[in-house]
Amino acid sequence: MKTPSILITGATGTVGRELTRQLAEQxxxxxxxxxxxxKAEPWRSLPSAEVVMGDFEDASSLRTALQGIDRAFLLSPSSEKAEAQQLAFLEAARQTGLKHLVKLSQLAADENSPVRFLRYHAAVEKAIQQTGMEYTFLRPNLFMQGLLGFKDLIRATGQFFASAGEAPVSVIDVRDIARVALHCLTEEGHQGKTYTLTGPQALTHREMAAELSLSLGTEVRYTDVPSEEMHQGLLQAGFPEWQAAGLMEDYAHYSRQEAAFLTSAVEEITGAKPLSFRDFARDYAEAFLR
Ligand SMILES: NC(=O)c1ccc[n+]([C@@H]2O[C@H](COP(=O)([O-])OP(=O)(O)OC[C@H]3O[C@@H](n4cnc5c(N)ncnc54)[C@H](OP(=O)(O)O)[C@@H]3O)[C@@H](O)[C@H]2O)c1
Known part of the structure; x- marks a missing residue:
């Protein structure tokens, strides 16, 4: 096998797994x-994939992971450590001479945002720009696949909840985020670009529930709950306080209708229209019912 020149971080997660699936397929x-x-099982038998051990908390493992790599995809979970972890990766990338970094960020990343996730993403973007390294920033909206986190609740009670009010959100399918990332990692022309990625329509959570009902063949209701109730629910589900508070800031941002606009970036980059929520609900019906 040719030595790979592309490194994928976050590969076992929602976006990364889909990205590696598409890279392998192509x-x-x-x-x-x-x-x-x-956790290396999905890639062990793939002739096009190589697995390396690396942890954002261990700088020397990052340098090892980056040896011989020209382009990298950077994704880490939005934890309290995310900014420091991503900066550690950037430093390792600088030391090993990485040429092009594709960073998974978030729609509306801004250092002055009231949303902590948007502030840390903006701070990392700025640090990347300051190195002079080539970069591409992908700023997706809320992931459709996030609703899979409610599948047990939906099966048990026929409902899911949040504090989004009646605000439409231009949710995106992670398969489209992965498609965009694949283009950015494997072709020229995306250096120095910031892409805001949305789905093809903005839907309220109630409208998403109606689409899920149609696809699953059973009623799914959306229950809007006060912010404090959602916050407590997240803590009870095991989210650390920093992350739960951050998610509440995210939901306040959605309910202010700040994530309702549409962009044409997915189609411009991939040549195909982004997947609709109906496509998502159809393709993941079995995953919701299982
Ligand atoms: N969810 C949304 O709606 C949304 C919307 C826009 C942007 N985003 C952004 O998307 C990102 C999250 O993407 P995702 O949902 O695909 O993530 P995810 O499913 O939570 O996966 C996180 C990945 O990071 C890896 N990881 C965690 N800690 C690590 C460490 N110390 N060292 C090395 N790897 C580590 C995990 O590996 P393990 O398997 O070892 O844990 C996993 O592969 C965040 O930056 C978030 O801001 C999310």
Whole structure:
């Protein structure tokens, strides 16, 4: 196998797994960075994939993971450590001479945002720009696949909840985020670009519930709950306080209708229209029912 020149971080997660699936399907050679070899199973038998151990908390492992790599996809979870972890990766990338960094950011990233996730993403974007390294920033809206986190609740009670009010959100399918990332990692022309990625329509959570009802063949209701109730629900579900508070800031941002606009970036980059929520509800019906 040709030594891969592309490194994928966050490969075991929602976006990264889809990105590596698409890279493999198209025959691109790539390296995935995993924290534990137990998690390497999806790539072990793939001739185009190489697995390396790496942890954002361990700078020397990041340098090892980046050896010989020209382009990298940077994704880490939005935890309290995210900014420091991504800056550590950037420093390792600078030391190993990475040419082009594709960073998964978030729609409306801004250092002055009231939303902590949008502030840290903006701070990392700025640091990347300051290195002079080539970069592409992908700023997606809320992931459709996030609703899979409610599948047990939906199966048990026929409902899911949040504090989004009646605000429409131009939710995006992670398969489209992965498609865009694949283009940015494997072709020229995306350097120095910031792409805001949305789905093809903005839907309220109630409208998403109606689409899920149609697809699953059983009624799914959306229950809007006061912010404090959602916050407590997140804490009870095991989210650390920093992240739960951040998600509440995200939902306040959605309910202010700040994430309702549409962009044409997915179609411009991939040549195909973004997947609709109806496509998502159809393709994931079995995952919701399982
Ligand atoms: N959810 C949304 O609606 C949304 C919308 C816009 C932007 N975003 C952005 O998307 C990102 C999250 O993407 P996602 O949902 O695909 O993430 P995810 O499913 O939570 O996956 C996180 C990945 O990071 C890896 N990871 C965690 N800690 C690590 C460490 N210390 N060292 C190395 N790897 C580590 C995980 O590996 P393990 O398997 O080892 O844990 C996993 O592969 C965040 O930056 C968020 O701001 C999310």
């Amino acid at each position: 025959g691109h050679a790539f390296r995935v960075m995993v924290r534990s070899l137990d």
